[in-house]
Amino acid sequence: MNLITIRLAHLCENGDDSLANDAPWRTAPTHIRKTSDRHKNLPNFLLYRKEMDVAWITQDFPAIxxxxxxxxxxxxxxxxxxxxFVEASLKGLEKRLAFTKATYTLLFSCTKKGMQKAFEAHDWKITKDFRVTTSRSPLPAPLLGHFIKTKSGKQVNLHTPTNHVMVFGRDKIHVCQLHGENDSQFEERRGRNRPAKHPTTMHPKLARAMVNLTGIKKGTFVDPMCGSGGLLLEAALLGFTCEGVDIDSRLLAKAQQNLQYFGVSSKLTKADSTKLNKKLSHVALDLPYGRGTTRKDLEKTYQAMISMLGRNLKGKAAIMYPHWADVPALVKKAGLSVCYELEAYSHRLLTRKIVIAKR
Structure with missing residues (x-):
């Protein structure tokens, strides 16, 4: 294992490493801890871990x-x-993720009892100045800031800090450094704030998550049942080329109006999307479930749409559907695999579900 990739992590007082067993990181092999000249003299409450990033999520839909x-x-x-917690860089993704408030790099974790020792022992790589913010921390931010200032020699800046240290937890403490915060203006794009309104418009946060769940990083995003354009809007705001299809020209006109209002665009096509014959890499759609249509007719539409994806999908599709429909079974019948099955509660009479299908 390359020692350069190993960073200071879980800190336990008096050598108690019991918390490491259920922690979301891995400790370094014993031979590294014993033989490394760089680390052999560390206090016995220190452990090691691989680099890890942290996302601070909202509690709307944690699984999503x-x-x-x-x-x-x-x-x-x-x-x-x-x-x-994830062993990958999340830097920059806070601007894209729907249900994440901010992303961080994890500096270390410690027990409540060993918190002061952990702060005093850590090698604070602070540039210029810093700020400490806490969430449920047993020790106040000013005291923690004092520990960092004493060790690093840098000044506290509460208003425009170069480095922002965030401390989470009450018993098990996670100390992180901020990558960035999510400043997406989702509320401004809610259905009631759009020029062309539609009664079944998806919340922009959920629409953004649907786009993300397709895994798109480049290429064309397609919504084969685009309606008034909610999914297209979120994908276009992320800078992707978009294409929307709908059989209703009135809905396509609404989609065009909404996209223009927010300064983005998409190709819009009037067609029966169940008959599409083209390769699709990144697809998201909200299957209809509204009034005035029998469940039997809806089930026929679902089957036709999933069959179309079975013929054309070469990447991933995020499909939203009402709780009473067995869309995952249709996905498997169409020769596709299921990556995730998720829930998004709407109201007492309806829970929307999401299935992520892939080739």
Missing amino acids: AQAEIETLAGKSAKQNGDLV
């Missing part, structure tokens, strides 16, 4: 938040309350 992080980071993650 973790799934979109795993999809974009390309690594499995572990969730602990409102934190998601």
Whole structure:
């Protein structure tokens, strides 16, 4: 193992490493801890870990938040309350993720009892100045800032800090350094704030998550049942080339109006999307479930749409559907694999589900 990739992590007082057993990181092999000249004289409450990043997620839909992080980071993650830990860089993804408030690099973790020793022992690589913010920390931010200032010699800056240290936890403490915060203006794009309104418009946060769950990083994003353009809007705002298809020209006109209002564009096509015959790499769609249509007719539409994806999909598709439909079974019947099955509660009478299908 390359020692350069090993960083200071879980800190336990009096050599107690019991918390490491269920922690979301791995300790270094024993022979490294014993033979490394660089680390052999460390206090006995120190352990090692691989580099790890942390996402501070909202509590709207935690499972969806973790799934979109795993999809974009390309690594499995572990969730602990409102934190998601992943052995991959999340830097910059906070601007894209729907249900993440901010992303951080994990500096170290410690027990409540060993907190002061941990702060005093850590090698604080602070440039210029810093600020400390806490969430449920047993020690106040000013005291923690004093420890860092004493060790690093850098000044506290509460308003425009160059480095932002965030401390999470009450009993098990996670000390992180901020990458960036999510400043997406989702509320400004809610259905009621769009020029062309539609009663079943998806919340922009959920629409953004659907786009992310397709795993798109380049190429064309397609919504084969685009309606008034909610999914297209979120994909276009991320800078992707977009294409929307719908059989209703009135809905396409609404989509065009909404996209223009927010300064983005998409190719829009009037067609029966169940008859599409083209390769699709990144697809998201919200299957209809509205009034005025029998469940039997809806099930026929679902089957036709999933069959179309079975013929054309070469990447991933994020499919939203009502709780009463067995869309995962249709996905498998169409020759596709299921990556995730997720839930997004809407109201007492409806829970929307999401299945992520791939070739």
